[in-house]
Amino acid sequence: MRNIDGAGGIVYNVRMATYTAPAKVNLSLRVSSKQREDGYHNVDILMAPIDLCDTLEFTNSRTTTLACDMPGVPTDESNLVFKAVREFEKVYGRKAKQRIALTKGIPHGAGLGGGSADAAVTLKALNEILGTNYAPEELQAMAANLGSDVPFFLNPVVSRCTGRGEIVTPKPELAGWSRPLVLLKPQFAVSTPYAYKNLTCSRRLKGINYGTQQLDDIQFVNELERPVFSKFPVLAAMKTWLLEQEGARVALMSGSGSSVFALTDTPEQARAIAERARQELDPTLFVHCGTVNPQP
Numbered sequence: 001m002r003n004i005d006g007a008g009g010i011v012y013n014v015r016m017a018t019y020t021a022p023a024k025v026n027l028s029l030r031v032s033s034k035q036r037e038d039g040y041h042n043v044d045i046l047m048a049p050i051d052l053c054d055t056l057e058f059t060n061s062r063t064t065t066l067a068c069d070m071p072g073v074p075t076d077e078s079n080l081v082f083k084a085v086r087e088f089e090k091v092y093g094r095k096a097k098q099r100i101a102l103t104k105g106i107p108h109g110a111g112l113g114g115g116s117a118d119a120a121v122t123l124k125a126l127n128e129i130l131g132t133n134y135a136p137e138e139l140q141a142m143a144a145n146l147g148s149d150v151p152f153f154l155n156p157v158v159s160r161c162t163g164r165g166e167i168v169t170p171k172p173e174l175a176g177w178s179r180p181l182v183l184l185k186p187q188f189a190v191s192t193p194y195a196y197k198n199l200t201c202s203r204r205l206k207g208i209n210y211g212t213q214q215l216d217d218i219q220f221v222n223e224l225e226r227p228v229f230s231k232f233p234v235l236a237a238m239k240t241w242l243l244e245q246e247g248a249r250v251a252l253m254s255g256s257g258s259s260v261f262a263l264t265d266t267p268e269q270a271r272a273i274a275e276r277a278r279q280e281l282d283p284t285l286f287v288h289c290g291t292v293n294p295q296p
Contacts, residue, residue, distance in 0.1 A: 016057060020054070029222045083146055151167075179291070270289045
């Protein structure tokens with residue numbers, strides 16, 4: 001495709017490419033109570049992709065710009081997509097020059113890794129579009145500089161993530177594992193720094209199941225539930241409600257919230273729970289019925 005620059009009448013080639021960025025849920029999240037010297041905590045996370053996605057459209061341009069269809073999402077240099085472009089340019093040694101259109105399917109501030117997924121896909125897209133052919137190890141290094149979850153999304157398969165989350169080890173024994181999922185998110189978001197900062201000084205709510213749940217030889221637990229539930233008890237109530245629903249096998253908060261999810265045996269059970277959630281909990285809930293670790 002060719003386009004004419006209205007300012008200078010210059011004709012240049014326009015190439016467009018579209019990529020999808022999947023969300024994730026944390027099947028387990030354990031956190032060391034001791035803070036590292038860099039301010040992070042060591043974690044041990046079992047992370048899995050789900051079939052909820054953002055879409056990013058890249059078009060060759062004279063400058064790099066970002067547009068997003070979701071109100072409230074910044075489109076300046078503070079956005080992880082923009083930061084990924086700048087990180088890539090450090091290695092590339094030149095400007096990437098892309099017009100990027102971000103269509104959000106993943107809610108913001110949900111503990112689903114939407115921003116991290118967008119950043120990882122941006123690195124992969126630039127590597128393909130610009131023909132730089134950087135090795136996976138080089139992309140991993142760029143991703144680790146952007147955030148703890150970003151390296152996972154370069155190859156979003158069920159993986160164990162350690163260190164501050166940037167050390168990603170795929171779990172091939174879980175490659176074929178999958179479950180129907182129902183995911184609920186209220187209108188508010190949760191600050192990840194808040195959750196980690198209050199890890200050891202928050203109180204446990206009475207009657208809430210914080211313990212490890214077992215399903216399909218996987219242990220489900222999230223040690224950030226205590227600080228988050230202490231500030232947002234409605235999320236504790238949502239998890240408890242999910243555990244009481246027919247067909248729900250496990251229920252957990254994902255990451256630092258504010259989304260909570262349940263795994264079921266059948267898609268029909270997941271859809272029934274979603275419908276009841278809107279009726280009994282909150283009609284304004286963001287609800288997604290889908291699959292954890294969807295199969296090709």
